[in-house]
Amino acid sequence: MSRNVKFIYFAWVRERIGVQEERLDLPDDVRTGAEVITWLKGLGKNYALALDDAQAIRMAVNQEHIHPSDTIGTAREIALFPPMTGG
Amino acid sequence: MRATPDIRVQPEPFDAARECAAISAASNGIGALVTFTGLCRNEGGRLAALELQHYAGMAEAQMRRIADEACDRWPLDALAVIHRHGLIRPGEGIVLVIAAAAHRRAAFEAADFMMDYLKTSAPFWKREHLADGTLGGWVAANEADDDATARWQGAADR
Known part of the structure; x- marks a missing residue:
């Protein structure tokens, strides 16, 4: 199962x-911020390059900051x- | 009564004097009004402009979260925060913080707190446009800003 x-x-x-925004089907077993980054990096070379340095990436969910954990x-x-x- | 912060995210320039006048005219109980204006530097002539990218929606929401926290911590009569986005030329204002209180300490500290958290947690990113017409890089975050923000974390935090 996944959610959009x-x-x-x-x-x-x-x-x-290479894109400003997009809709992706996120598998249900991706539960944390860190898991989202790992999953995205598997989508292609551009994602892997963009998210290579995990220390330099910040995240927000529903417009609120979250920690990778x-x-x-x-x-x-x-x-x-x-x-x-x-x- | 707790102040309700005035939060604005806009491409247009702001007028600090006009904003100060509006705040001081609204209450005769204000004894201290602290204004901070962050300006675009020319970096010794190297810079033509800064491009400010922002996360529309979250930028306002995050600025409001910080401002609400400031209003909880200090007895403020007013707190206004204006942050611009888009192309900003050297000499122009990028951000304006005005904190008003009965006494100076609350106004100074609230403005300082607001700027520290704004720099490290409000979703804006600066990119340099160079004087030779080329596009420069994204400005790197400053570790000193993180250290400054950490000053406010401690006994007062839950």
């Missing part, structure tokens, strides 16, 4: 993956991006 989730990417993560729960929207540089 909207993925959004920002800054150089977006450039390396957190479960993603009922994620409708998952965002991946580098450390933020606003202000």
Whole structure:
């Protein structure tokens, strides 16, 4: 089983993956932030390149920050991006 | 009464003086008004502009979460935070924080807290546009910003 989730990417993560956002069918056994990253890296070389340095990747689920060890729960929207540089 | 933060994410420039005047006019109980404006530097002439990318929706939500926390921690009369996105030229403002309180300590600390968390947790990313017309790289996050944010974590956190 899987669920359909909207993925959004920002800054150089977006450039390396090559799309701004997309809908993907996320397998139900992918439960944590870290597992999402591992699963995405298996989708292709562009994902593997973008998400290679796990320390440099930040995540948000339903527009709230999560840690890689957190479960993603009922994620409708998952965002991946580098450390933020606003202000 | 706890202040309700005024949060704005916009491409347009802001007018710090006008925002300050509006806040001070709204209450005669304000004794201290602290303003912080973050500006785009020219980096010694190297930079033509900064491009600010943002996560629409989450940017506002995250700024509001930080601002609500500031209003819980300090007795503020007002807290306004404006963050721009899009192309910003050297000399222009990127971010404006105004904290107003009866006394100065709360206003200083709330503005400082707001900026520290904004820099490390509000979903904005800066990219350099260079003076020679080429596109520069994405600005790397500054570890000193993480250290600054960590100052606020401690006894006061649950």
